[in-house]
Amino acid sequence: MSVRQVMAISQQIRANFEARGAVFGDEGRVRYVGQEGDEDQAGVDAVLEEGLGWVARSPRETLTIAGDDAIPWLQGLVTSDLMGLAEEGRGQRTAWVSHTGRFVGEARLLHFPEMLLVDMEPGTLAGGLMSHLRRHIILEKVTLNDRSAETFVLGLYGRGAARVLAQCGSWAHRMAPGSLNMFSGTWGQLAGRGVVVQRVPWSPEEAFELRLDAGDVLEVMKAVEEAVGRPLSMCGEAGFERLRLAAGVPRFGVELHEKVIPLEAGFEDAIAYDKGCYLGQEIIARLDTRGTxxxxxxxxxxxxxxxxxxxxxxxxxxxxxxxxxxxxxxxxxxxxxxxxxxxxxxxxxxxxxxxxxxxxxxxxxxxxxxxxxxx
Structure with missing residues (x-):
């Protein structure tokens, strides 16, 4: 896709979102939807009370990791145990830490056919993670592909999200959205467009995030809203923050950064103590066994x-x-x-x-x- 086509698609998405009341920041993220100061009240109500609403999540960072040595190589760099991802569609939260045991990056992994999909906060790769990863590829057959520019991420949150996704989509993977465990995913067609779905913990209600080509966003939204029978309200960054703080989930770049050790931030779910060595393990293991x-x-x-x-x-x-x-x-x-x-x-x-x-x-x-x- 040419640069001109990408810009045209971005302008179409922006115009559609602005028609819904979205106000954009300089970085291209939706700051809020509606009136300044109401903190996305309509979108938050849609998710928590009406049971279904959009959450504007792009721009995000999407990295794919592939190659014959991808899993054993990454196993030595992250805090979680990647053997839990042996089955396609499985997912988990993980962290990269420095030799002092502090965050270098944080992500949600998803086992997609022949690769891992990695979802991260904007700026994580350029902020040091990409150089950190490349520095540790010696002779391993590993391919890193930053797909952030061509991937759009859209949240569909609320207790009705799984039902609507199952109704609208044809999912090639055996797991339907309603049966997904936290961080697991599925993929297939929605409105004839390819979509990857992952369950995420960012809301007190059920939450799913859709990864798709930017050119397919408006058709997918249209198909979902036609199935629901009405337009859905949307949250921007303000509403997302309200939802994720109500859920009690920390975020990289806000609470999680280079001065924080994962154990200090409730990341026990993303730390495997019996998987063998990884970068920064000694500090984390010592803290777990010998101190507070x-x-x-x-x-x-x-x-x-x-x-x-x-x-x-x-x-x-x-x-x-x-x-x-x-x-x-x-x-x-x-x-x-x-x-x-x-x-x-x-x-x-x-x-x-x-x-x-x-x-x-x-x-x-x-x-x-x-x-x-x-x-």
Whole structure:
């Protein structure tokens, strides 16, 4: 496809999204849909109350890893056990870490025929992961292909998503959307267009993300909405943040970065302790067996008149006194009322679930992150 064709398709998608009320940022991401300040309320209501809504997820990064040595090579670089992906359609969350055990990247893997599909946050590859991966290819037969530019990612979230996908699509893989475990996927045809579907944890309700060619996006959306019998509301970045914080799932580039060890961020599901050596394993294994993390990521719910400021101090009630013990790293308004959902990093001695904390004058209790299936 020529550059001119790609630009024309992008303009068509943008015009359709803008007709739905989408407002774009400079990076090409939908910031919000509707009025500024309502934080995608219609889209969030569509997902959580009406049971079905679109979530604008592009731009994303899509990497494919193929070759005779792809699995054993990658096995030595990631924290999860890739033997859990032996069957096509299986998926898992994983992390790349440095020799000090801290995040280099984080992704969702999917075993697609003859390759792994890797979904990542924008900027992960250019931010150091691609050079990290290439540096560790010595003589192995491994091919890395960045397919981000030609792949569009669209979320269909809500309790009715699996049923609608099953109704609209013809899935070549034996697993229908409704039977997918977390991170697993299927692929086939929807509106005569090739689509890859993966189940993701970004919402309190069921959530699926569709990977397809940009030129097929509008036809696929049209087919889904015709099956539903009405247009579907859409979320941009604002609504997505509200959904994922309500679900209690951290995000690379926000809570997860080069200063964080996976164990500090609830990534137990993505760490395999018995698979053998991988880069950074020694630090993670030592922390797991000999000590406690210096900090831990926790969820918190706060009843406040306005959103607390990201970066605000978090105090813990210890022996009857308020002591500074953490930081609010993300926050978004919940689906209703004056409740805000956030994620906080708390220091050792004050990160147990149930610990009473406060941000400013607003108090609450620490909650666990969403529990995800293990690697």
């Amino acid at each position: 993390p210096a900090k831990m990521l926790r969820r918190v719910s706060l009843e406040a008149g306005e959103a607390p400021e990201v970066g605000a101090d978090v105090e813990a009630l210890i022996d009857g006194e308020w002591v500074k013990k953490g930081e609010l790293v993300s926050v978004a308004r919940d689906v209703g009322g004056a409740l805000y959902r956030g994620l906080v990093f708390m220091k050792r001695g004050a990160y147990e679930v149930g610990q009473t904390i406060r941000v400013g004058e607003v108090s609450g209790e620490l909650e666990a992150l969403q529990s995800l299936p293990g690697a």
